[in-house]
Amino acid sequence: MGKNIDEERLEEIHQQMIDAGVSDLFGTKKEVRHLPEFMDADEKLLYATSGFVDKGTVLAVITDKRLIFINHGMIYGADFREIPFEKINGVSYSTGLVLAKIAIDNGANTTMIEQVSKKTAPEFVEVLKSAVATSKESKSSEPVITLSVADELIKYKQLLDAGVLTQEEFDSQKAKLLAE
Known part of the structure; x- marks a missing residue:
């Protein structure tokens, strides 16, 4: 067995x-x-x-x-x-x-x-x-890794420069981040 x-x-x-x-x-x-x-x-x-x-x-x-x-x-x-x-x-x-x-x-x-x-x-x-x-x-309720607004902006800027995001998409994401 x-x-x-x-x-x-x-x-x-x-x-x-x-x-x-x-x-x-x-x-x-x-x-x-x-x-x-x-x-x-x-x-x-x-x-x-x-x-x-x-x-x-x-x-x-x-x-x-x-x-x-x-x-x-x-x-x-x-x-x-x-x-x-x-x-x-x-x-x-x-x-x-x-x-x-x-x-x-x-x-x-x-x-x-x-x-x-x-x-x-x-x-x-x-x-x-x-x-x-x-x-x-x-x-803990906080995520262990938190990115600052500046880190996020740099990431979106790199995506914009690489042609992944349009200027409008970049501006929209930037506005959201700055509003938080």
Whole structure:
């Protein structure tokens, strides 16, 4: 019969982890196996690491949509928590002798991920900051690239000079731009 969807999705997520250079998943193999249950079909894993949140080992996953924490208990089911990118105000990390801590501030409170590998903490923070910035840019109502009136006029003048626009069309476009 072949593989079920979850197995295929899990392989896809494993490949995304390899592509992202994920290296520290200490104590979170069960959580990784359950990722297809928590991620949308079109959601892409950008980075992941393991750490401690509220005295439990978690898999912290950055996707292209949100930050996810999964703790799959030994006896009981999974503990799942997410922080949407628009709620994240700040991200930082500090390193100790052996391990690091990551702080994620969402205004109301700060989530601490402790006992993170010193190697993965800086990478995790950079990927998260980048994902949050990208998310905020794509949600802003302003287009990212805006041309000034002068840029537009130059473009229309070049089209006029190249014979693409007539003088009347150029004058009409110029009048529209100057009226804005």
